[in-house]
Structures are given as C-alpha cells and as structure tokens.
Amino acid sequence: MSTASPASTKRIPRLAVTVGDVAGVGPELALRCTMLSEITDRCQPILVGPADVVRRIGDLLELPVPEVARDWADVEVSDRPMIWPVGDLDAGAVAAGRPDAATGAASLSSVQWAIDAAIDDRVAGIVTGPIQKEAWHQAGCPFPGHTELLADRTGVTDFRMMLTSPQISCVLVTIHEAIADVPKLIRTSSIVEAARLGHAAVSRRLGRPARVTVLGLNPHAGEGGLFSHGEEERLIQPAVDQLSREGIPVTGPLPPDTAFTPRQRDVTDVYVCMYHDQGLIPLKALAFDEAVNVTLGLPIVRTSVDHGTALDLAWTGRASHHSMQAAIEMAIDLAAN
Structure with a gap:
C-alpha cells in the first residue's frame, strides 16, 4: 500500500464510510448516499466493507456500485466514490436480515480500518453505518459498540x-x-x-x-x-x-x-x-431520520446514523437514507472546523 498524502491536501475531504453489518440496511444506505450530488460535490466517500456483498446488494436493488480500489493510489488520484474492501465474506452465504459472527467480524474490521485511516490522516473523518452488537459479541469483540471501541483505539478517557x-x-x-x-x-x-x-x-x-x-x-x-x-x-x-x-x-x-x-x-x-x-x-421521537450520532472528545471526526440495522428492511430498498446523509454532511462540516 502506498504512503498517502494528508487528507487536508485533497480538493474535497475524503471520508471513510463504513457500511455496517451487511446483513442489515447499511450497505444500501451507503450506496444511495454515493448517488447524491449534495454528498459527492463536498466529499469523496470511501465505502469500507466486504466489497462482494456490497456489489451483490447494489445489483439486487439496481443501485450504482462504485469502483473497488485495488490499492491506495486508486483512491488518491480520484475524487469519485470508491469501495475499500475489508472483511472476507462469501457473498453468496450472507442472507438479508441474518447477522452472525462472520458479518460481525467484517463490520468490526471495517470500523477498525476506518479509525486507523483517520488517525493516519488518510481520511478527514469517519461515518459509521449501523452494526449488530450481538454479532460483534459473537465475533469476540469486548466492546459493546462503536463509541467504546473508538475511545479505546484513540486512547481517550473523556468522551x-x-x-x-x-x-x-x-x-x-x-x-x-x-x-x-x-x-x-x-x-x-x-x-x-x-x-x-x-x-x-x-x-x-x-x-x-x-x-x-x-x-x-x-x-x-x-x-x-x-x-x-x-x-x-x-x-x-x-x-x-x-x-x-x-x-x-x-x-x-x-x-x-x-x-x-x-x-x-x-x-x-x-x-x-x-x-x-x-x-x-x-x-x-422528534428527529428519527434527521439525527446524527457524534462522538465527543475524540482526536478524530466520527459521526454515525441514529438507528440500527433494521433487519426487517434489509435489502428491500425501503430503508431511508436520510440519517446517513445527515451524518456524512455533519462529518464534512466537522472536518472543515
């Protein structure tokens, strides 16, 4: 992997957008956001997760799927949305609405990669898709969720x-x-x-x-x-x-x-x-599709959707992308300050 230049030298900020647990709605939401000019005119979203499963979901829902990066140089030379493949999953073995230890391990690895990329200044911030906490537990993760993992990996105690x-x-x-x-x-x-x-x-x-x-x-x-x-x-x-x-x-x-x-x-x-x-x-109750989860006290920018994996809506095309869009837009604003 080539050495990247700091994210701040990009024309637009580069954000790592983890797709969450691929058995849920996260991949669809991430793909829909890469279609929005409100997003792509302001940042380069790098979707992080199992590329073959993301492609399968995109094809199923007839959504455009970004190019999969072969190495970091592919990302650096472009402002277009791309997929950074993380998580070794058999796309044919993953079922909508059925998270397990394998999908949990993949989503955990995606978040860990995104955190490290932000610490190394390869991306200006991270936006996390919804995870299934039970799947993380089944995968052996000692943390109950994103927030605690972020704090541990960035070495902060006041968050x-x-x-x-x-x-x-x-x-x-x-x-x-x-x-x-x-x-x-x-x-x-x-x-x-x-x-x-x-x-x-x-x-x-x-x-x-x-x-x-x-x-x-x-x-x-x-x-x-x-x-x-x-x-x-x-x-x-x-x-x-x-x-x-x-x-x-x-x-x-x-x-x-x-x-x-x-x-x-x-x-x-x-x-x-x-x-x-x-x-x-x-x-x-007041702002379900508009609220954004922000982790305060971190040395990196992190935002997230305000909802879970919505397993009953997984791969149906019926999930709302508005919270993911708001999370990306807020990450762009925070990265600029």
Whole structure:
C-alpha cells in the first residue's frame, strides 16, 4: 500500500464510510448516499466493507456500485466514490436480515480500518453505518459498540455520545449500561465533563454559547429525596453549580418528564441526560431520520446514523437514507472546523 498524502491536501475531504453489518440496511444506505450530488460535490466517500456483498446488494436493488480500489493510489488520484474492501465474506452465504459472527467480524474490521485511516490522516473523518452488537459479541469483540471501541483505539478517557439534530441535541453521561447500574456509575465529574463537551460542540455549530439543560435521574428529579436516593442533591446539583461558576448557561436538574416540552426545548440547545434512553427516546421521537450520532472528545471526526440495522428492511430498498446523509454532511462540516 502506498504512503498517502494528508487528507487536508485533497480538493474535497475524503471520508471513510463504513457500511455496517451487511446483513442489515447499511450497505444500501451507503450506496444511495454515493448517488447524491449534495454528498459527492463536498466529499469523496470511501465505502469500507466486504466489497462482494456490497456489489451483490447494489445489483439486487439496481443501485450504482462504485469502483473497488485495488490499492491506495486508486483512491488518491480520484475524487469519485470508491469501495475499500475489508472483511472476507462469501457473498453468496450472507442472507438479508441474518447477522452472525462472520458479518460481525467484517463490520468490526471495517470500523477498525476506518479509525486507523483517520488517525493516519488518510481520511478527514469517519461515518459509521449501523452494526449488530450481538454479532460483534459473537465475533469476540469486548466492546459493546462503536463509541467504546473508538475511545479505546484513540486512547481517550473523556468522551461522550451526543445525538444531535436541528430539533434537539442530547449528550449522555452513561451510554450502554444496564438501568440497574446507572445510579452507581454517575459522578459529578462525569456530568460536568458531558456538559462541557456538549456545550462546546453545540456552541461551535451555533456560533454562540449553547444553553444547557441538565436532567435529573429520578421521577420529579427526586422530589427532594422522596423518589430517589438523593442523586439529584448529592451528584447532579453540584455539577450544575460547577458549570454555572464556569460561565456556562445551565438549568437543572429538571424533572425528565417535563424537560422536553416545547417551551423547554425553546430555551435549550443541548440536554445532558443521565442514561441512554432518557435522551434517545425523545430525540428519536422528534428527529428519527434527521439525527446524527457524534462522538465527543475524540482526536478524530466520527459521526454515525441514529438507528440500527433494521433487519426487517434489509435489502428491500425501503430503508431511508436520510440519517446517513445527515451524518456524512455533519462529518464534512466537522472536518472543515
């Protein structure tokens, strides 16, 4: 493989777009995005995954399939979408809607390749397609998802998952954790760090200080300890006080059941949520096809779709590409800043 020049010397940024688990909708979404001038006029998407399976899906759905790169020189001399083959799969053995250890290993390898390419500055950022977490587990991966793998591979400890859209943005204090484990994992310092990262990211996008709303953990934000073990008083309020001392416009802790009303959304730019579903249920209800997953705190740009593999829609041509398109467009914007 030839030595690549830095991604920043390209006329347009080069992005690694992993196709996700090929038993799901990821390959179709990636292929559809390579057909959009809104994408190809602004970046060179490199689809990363099992090339033979991607070609099979493209032929099945009558979608144009980019050329498969033979070596990195093929990529460097072109601004056209291309496929970088990763993952040794028998295309005929893969079935729509049936992920397994082999498809999981292929999608894991694709993400690992994309991360390394971004670290080496061969690409300006990565966009990840939807994976099947059970398939990663079957393939022997010790990480529950993209976010934890990204943090480990880039060597960071202060990182957060943020889902963002024009309507609503949510940054998570804990990510893929069982509900029973959440209270013991919350720390004042982790709330403060999540708020700082979310505030900084959204402020850059808005061009002004982002307004932060911090949620309580319990019903009614604990109701003064009646419905809690004092998490709001012991852990969350001190974080809010610290953020206020730092000059961040912050409100909270608010009761989760009223924090997402239209009136509160009008005065909130980013929510700090204590656990996964606390933030992602309202976000997906309001902006399912428009939201983008951004990993904050990484030394590389990473965005992702806000949905899963949609196995019931795999290879049918009925899956919406809008979240993938939004993820690519946001990666382009982040890479430019």
